[in-house]
Amino acid sequence: MLFFHLSRALGRTCGQGDEVVVTELDHHANVAPWQALERERGVTVRMVRMIPETGQLDWHDLEAKITRRTKLVALGVASNALGTINDVRRAAELAHAAGALLFADAVHSAPHLLTDVRAWDCDFLACSAYKFYGPHIGVLFAKKALLQSMDFPKLLPAPDLAPERAETGTQNHEGMAGAAAAVDFLASLARGKTRRERLQAAFTELEERGRVLTNRLWEGLSRISGVKLYGPPPPECRTPTVAFTVRNVASREVARRLSELGVFVSHGDFYAATVVERLGLDSEGLVRAGCACYTTAEEVERLIEGLSAIARQG
Secondary structure, three states, X not given: OHHHHHHHHHHOOOOOOOEEEEEOOOXXXXXXXXXXXXXXXXXXXXXXXXXXXXXXXXHHHHHHHOOOOXXXXXXXXXXXXXXXXXXXXHHHHHHHHOOOEEEEEOOOOOOXXXXXXXHHOOOEEEEEHHHHOOXXXXXXXXXXXXXXXXXXXXXXXXXXXXXXXXXXXXXXHHHHHHHHHHHHHHHOOOOOOXXXXXXXXXXXXXXXXXXXXXXXXXXXXXXXXXXXXXXXXXXXXXXXXEEEEEOOEOHHHHHHHHHOOOOOOEEEOOOOHHHHHHOOOOOOEXXXXXXXXXXXXXXXXXXXHHHHHHHHHO
């Protein structure tokens, strides 16, 4: 909902000739709201290619797609399907050089990377607390000057000052309390004098732990005949999310058989439908396994062993 709310507000200043740049690598929550502006405002949405062989963004195409007509570049920090991490700062520099704004979708990256809007210099950023062990509540960041100047759809009695002017009604106070508790939980995973220091230390440890588990998972799966891995391989920068398919076994069936071993994975397109289409996969899509803060090395080995048996049996 936040994505659509922001797109409607930005759309009030857009019209024929204006362009929004999105990417094939993105979750459709960061595509459909901008495509709606095509129908409602006559805006042109330009799609940046992903490279199917590597699961990475085609940066040459991104540079070519950003022009003086570009009003916004909408970019996922990381692919929820493939684990690819994008260089948000680089994209922001390209957008700003053309006079455009940069919106960062951090929904998938938030549990795995320390979100730093200052370092990335994004104009907007959104994520959801449920991805980092909190309740289902959305979070929207915007630079204050933009937040204060934008014409958000709102009720007349609502405050006209930032940030309240972006609210659509009574705030989700219980969700906010739960989100704060989730942040405190993450901070409790490491030591430091302040919560910020603890969070920085926690994410450093989580990134390293995720890297070790992902490296082992990638290595183990790459040795199994019939298993095809997608996305950038280690040591490329990526989240601990690994996508794969098994030859002659439907992704749905792979997920079902792994569940019988106590290994729970998901299958399909995960709303990253363009990714699955560009990879040439059918409606079964990918199988996706991820490492969270509670994932153990034993679980990774169980996944590797289970998938090896499934590949052999066909």
